Amino acid sequence: MHHHHHPCNLKHITFFFLIYLSLHIPQTIEARNPSQFKPSRHNVNIPEIKRHLHRFGYLQHNNNNVSFEQALSRYQKNLGLPITGKPDSDTLSHIRLPRCGFPDDVDPKTTAPFHTKQKYVYFPGSPRWTRDVIPLQLTYAFSQQNLTPFLTKPQIQRVFRRAFAKWASVIPVTFTETEDYETSDIKIGFFAGDHGDGEPFDGVLGVLAHTFSPENGRLHLDKAETWAVDFHEQKSTVAVDLESVAVHEIGHVLGLGHSSVKEAAMYPTLKPRSKKVELNVDDVVGVQSLYGTNPNFNLSGLLASETSTNLADDMLVRSED
Ligand SMILES: [Zn+2]
Numbered sequence: 639m640h641h642h643h644h645p646c647n648l649k650h651i652t653f654f655f656l657i658y659l660s661l662h663i664p665q666t667i668e669a670r671n672p673s674q675f676k677p678s679r680h681n682v683n684i685p686e687i688k689r690h691l692h693r694f695g696y697l698q699h700n701n702n703n704v705s706f707e708q709a710l711s712r713y714q715k716n717l718g719l720p721i722t723g724k725p726d727s728d729t730l731s732h733i734r735l736p737r738c739g740f741p742d743d744v745d746p747k748t749t750a751p752f753h754t755k756q757k758y759v760y761f762p763g764s765p766r767w768t769r770d771v772i773p774l775q776l777t778y779a780f781s782q783q784n785l786t787p788f789l790t791k792p793q794i795q796r797v798f799r800r801a802f803a804k805w806a807s808v809i810p811v812t813f814t815e816t817e818d819y820e821t822s823d824i825k826i827g828f829f830a831g832d833h834g835d836g837e838p839f840d841g842v843l844g845v846l847a848h849t850f851s852p853e854n855g856r857l858h859l860d861k862a863e864t865w866a867v868d869f870h871e872q873k874s875t876v877a878v879d880l881e882s883v884a885v886h887e888i889g890h891v892l893g894l895g896h897s898s899v900k901e902a903a904m905y906p907t908l909k910p911r912s913k914k915v916e917l918n919v920d921d922v923v924g925v926q927s928l929y930g931t932n933p934n935f936n937l938s939g940l941l942a943s944e945t946s947t948n949l950a951d952d953m954l955v956r957s958e959d
């Protein structure tokens with residue numbers, strides 16, 4: 639049986655956080671009037687929406703089989719928005735938010751059915767880390783030469799220790815820091831511009847980070863960003879929370895794609911000067927489907943602490959069966 643290859647060759651495609659400064663060139667992001675995020679009918683900009691749909695894989699230049707309305711509907715579905723097929727204000731506001739640059743999963747062959755409760759996705763083929771030893775033990779290391787001037791190495795180490803611990807608490811996988819960058823499984827570094835992997839970084843904002851799918855292990859952060867661990871100390875309007883990006887990118891390192899659950903760590907958008915560092919039940923169920931469950935982890939505890947999502951309610955019902 640011949641399997642089709644994914645048209646986008648996702649195996650080694652990277653992930654970025656993008657911030658759409660080019661759309662609005664604000665003096666400061668803070669100063670932007672929130673009402674600008676709710677455009678009314680007369681300032682809907684179709685070329686802007688089309689550029690966004692192209693950039694994230696919903697429309698292809700060489701494929702006219704997908705209509706604008708279909709592409710927009712799929713975008714709305716993947717972002718967990720009301721599916722109208724129309725450029726409504728809710729959709730417009732999301733198109734203008736900062737987000738991860740990895741294309742959302744738009745291949746119908748790998749996309750879950752429309753009515754599924756599951757919101758997380760995997761890379762095509764569901765690659766994961768495999769080892770003979772159980773539990774799986776992965777090492778990570780920081781590039782000595784490629785750090786960020788905005789943080790000390792101990793600050794960076796603490797952020798990643800916390801971020802890895804979040805994932806390790808839910809799956810039977812351990813993450814251990816090692817000094818040996820060359821031989822470690824996960825290689826973390828801050829790089830500027832063209833750094834030799836075919837995915838050059840672009841300076842302040844724009845692309846923030848990219849990560850390769852299992853079992854590659856490269857996790858790259860854009861050195862040009864104002865990386866922060868504390869927004870009281872770091873006042874820059876373009877500051878980016880390192881821990882939020884670390885948690886998200888580690889999810890990609892482990893094999894998760896983007897989620898349509900807004901509260902999920904794997905949701906594609908992240909605002910500057912904002913933090914989202916906790917795993918949502920959607921992240922947990924997704925990663926546990928790849929690696930199994932950490933015996934010490936209690937899903938009902940997490941569900942009890944999450945108040946609102948329908949997914950959580952459904953999971954609770956199912957786990958009581
Ligand atoms: Zn991402």
Ligand SMILES: [Zn+2]
Binds near residue numbers: 835858
């Ligand atoms: Zn890179």
